[in-house]
Amino acid sequence: MSSVDIAIKTLNHLEPEDFRVLMIIEIDMSRHRYVPEDDILRLSEFSTKQVKYRLDRLSRFRLIYRWAGSYVGYVLSMAGYDCLAINALVKANIIEAFGKALGVGKESDVYDALTPDGRRVVVKFHRLGRISFRQTRRLRGYIADRRHISWLYQSRLAAEREFEALRRVYPHGVSVPEPISHNRHVVVMDFIEGAELYRVPEVPNPDEVLDEILQNVRIAYQKAGVIHADLSEFNVVLNPYFHILIIDWPQFVTVDHPNAEVLLRRDIKNILTFFKERFNVERDIYEALEGIKKPLKNVK
């Protein structure tokens, strides 16, 4: 069962006091490797009995982990963090119901969901620096400290970055899912139909598809000042009408980034190599790059 499955299953059972304890642990994790039970007691202003009851419940729900060393402390699990984000998005009327998992991968879990007005959206949970509690328990010292809390920050940062990229390029008409909202390590965006290019064996118009990708890279570059920096056949979706959308933006850089040129070139090279190998469409990389650099005076 994925952490999102655990979170969704548990969410309805949680009471405001549970959320309060979860949030205290979340915040205090920036200061402690394991949040001391005493801190939770003090910050929550609950009775000792109440705190023990909540911690016990949350542990049983697998939303937090208990650690007993020189003191007793707690950390959020991935499912606990998912719960906080989902709850915030539901409360803000952004999502209402979850559908199926569209992809559970290395760096993200992507779910289908519905908004209160019935719009189909995608909820992407970023997972960076994923490390199991058992592993952290085996690790010692400074590195363990850093690695332990960093999954939370890295995942949140990735979501913020992805949302920021979408927010920058979408208004200029770059073909990307519409960004809807984000919270913690989660981005909500429009659901798009289609398949990633690597899964498409054949297209009737590969030349046009390639042109469309390059044109979108150009608009992102020229109008939004953004370079994708992880562009490949895995992050370009071909919709049923043979038009493309570019997804997966957390690693974007702006055009003034010191590595901007190298990253742009790598993006284009990935795409050109794929089109050559898969569809036998060949383009000169210098010409393609020149095209992207050409100002967009005549384009809306």
Ligand SMILES: Nc1ncnc2c1ncn2[C@@H]1O[C@H](COP(=O)(O)OP(=O)(O)OP(=O)(O)O)[C@@H](O)[C@H]1O
């Ligand atoms: N807006 C969307 N609409 C429909 N499906 C999507 C959307 N965004 C992502 N997906 C699906 O989820 C998959 C993973 O998304 P994405 O490429 O953004 O994440 P990732 O970080 O590469 O994840 P992973 O590490 O799992 O590969 C995509 O290949 C696609 O199938």
Ligand SMILES: [Mg+2]
């Ligand atoms: Mg991807």
